[in-house]
Amino acid sequence: MEKIPVFETASEVDQLNGHLMDAIQQVLRSxxxxxxxxxxxxxxEAAAYLGVKHAIAVNSGTDALVIALRAAGIGAGDEVITTPFTFFATAEAIHQVGASPVFVDIEEDTYAIDASNIEAAITPRTKAVLPVHLYGHSVAMDELQTIADRYGLKIIEDVAQAFGGEFKHRKLGTIGDAGCFSFFPTKNLGAYGDGGLIATNHDEIAGAAAMLRAHGSRKKYCNEQFGYNSRLDEIQAAILRVKLPYIEEWNQQRRTAAHTYHQLLAGIQGIVLPVEKEHIKHVYHQYTIRVLQGKRDELKEYLAQEGIGTMVYYPRPLHQLPVFGDLQISMPHSEQASHEVLSLPIWPFITREQQSKIAHRIHSFFSK
Incomplete structure (x- = not known):
């Protein structure tokens, strides 16, 4: 029985093997x-692709968030509005700079923070909004920008899952004050280790971020602040340079695979397919369906028995984690999503045959 993983890198390595090996060897010789x-x-090259003045490479997507927040002046006593339906690093970064995350529930159909509810969460301590472009789909950035401008708030975009995604023909991560990217190996643009990037058009944020990533120093042995050891290493940078020219092609292949899923899974009672809102270029870091009537875990187990990998992103919203145990709040859309979302296998080189097998098994499950 052919096993279908939720994600694989072998195909891209096969495609680029010679270029990757040459790039790594050049670093080793240097x-x-x-x-x-x-x-x-x-x-x-990343700044040119994104269309920003500055791109500052760092050690990870988490470090990108921490350093961007600090570079934007967010610190102790401040509040940052964000989503509870995301990876823990989003809120962790806010805490690490001494600020407090304030959660606003998500839109039911896009899983993105519901911009229409942000204004009600603003207090005198609110200094920034940290939207997450989850699964590769953009937040409603025009509405968010209007609110931020009205209250003088910074916008730090979490673009870990959406490299190359767009809102109204603008690359995600370039619309707010800074954008934070992850190059974890499973990402649309992934290294073969950890890596991250901060993108910004603000000279002050760029300068502060570059200083903070190097122990708070602009000049060696002349430390101005307490910073971090957060440097992207040369081998990972060389690998990313090889892969960057392919990102548009690979994102389009993901979009094609998503449309194939749309066709193959259409009409199944008991699941809800992902949406793509107008003016948004979804890059499908994940193809995430909703499984209704409490059958998500049963479907996941059934597919695993058939050799098909799936993932749940995320099984618990952040406000229900032990670390936030004293929060007595309800986020109904996030809580419902955590019980229903299931991400199916997707990567640029997934075949229609593999997708057909997955769809057939899902049809079989619901026809029983």
Missing amino acids: GQFIMGENVRHFEK
């Missing part, structure tokens, strides 16, 4: 492994 020529070139 003897320069930290913050060298490849990092500098990748920052310029």
Whole structure:
């Protein structure tokens, strides 16, 4: 029985093997492994692709969030509005800079923070909004920007799952004050280790971020702040430079795979397919369905028995985690989503045959 993983990298490695090996060998021969020529070139190439003035490479997507928040002036006593339906790092970064996350529930259909509810959560301590472009689909950035402008709030975009995604023809991560990207290996643009990036058009944020990533120093042994050791290494930068020119093609292949799922899964009673709102280019980091009537875990187990990998992103919303145990709040859309979402296998090179097998098994499950 052919096993279908939820994600695989072998196909892209096969496609780029020669280029990847050459790039790695050049780094090995250079003897320069930290913050060298490849990092500098990748920052310029990423900035050009995104259409921003500055791109600052860091050690991870989590570090990108922490450093961007601090570089934007967010700190102790501040509040940052964000979504409870995301990976823990989103709220963790807010806590790490001394601020407090304030959760606003999501839209039921896009899983993105519901911008229409943000204004009600603003207090005198609110200094920023941290929207998450979950699964590759954009937040309603125009509505969010209007609110931020009205109250003088910073916008720090979490774009970990949406590299190359767009809102009204603008790349995600370039609309707010700063955008934070992850290059974890499973991402649309993934390294073969950890990595992250901060994108911004603000000179002050860029300068502060570059200083903070290097122990708070602009000049060696002249530390101005307490910062971090958060540097993208040369091998990962070299790998990302090889892969970056393919991101548009690979994102389009993900979109094609998503449309194939739309066709193959249409009409199944008991599931809800993902949506793509107007003016948004969804890049389908995940193809996430909702499984109704409490059958999500049963379907997941059934597919596993058939050799098909799936994932639940995320089984508990953040406000229900032990670390936030004293929060007595209700986020009904996030709570419902945590019981119903199921991400199906998707990557640029998934075949129609593999998708047909997955769809057939889902049809079979619901026809029983």
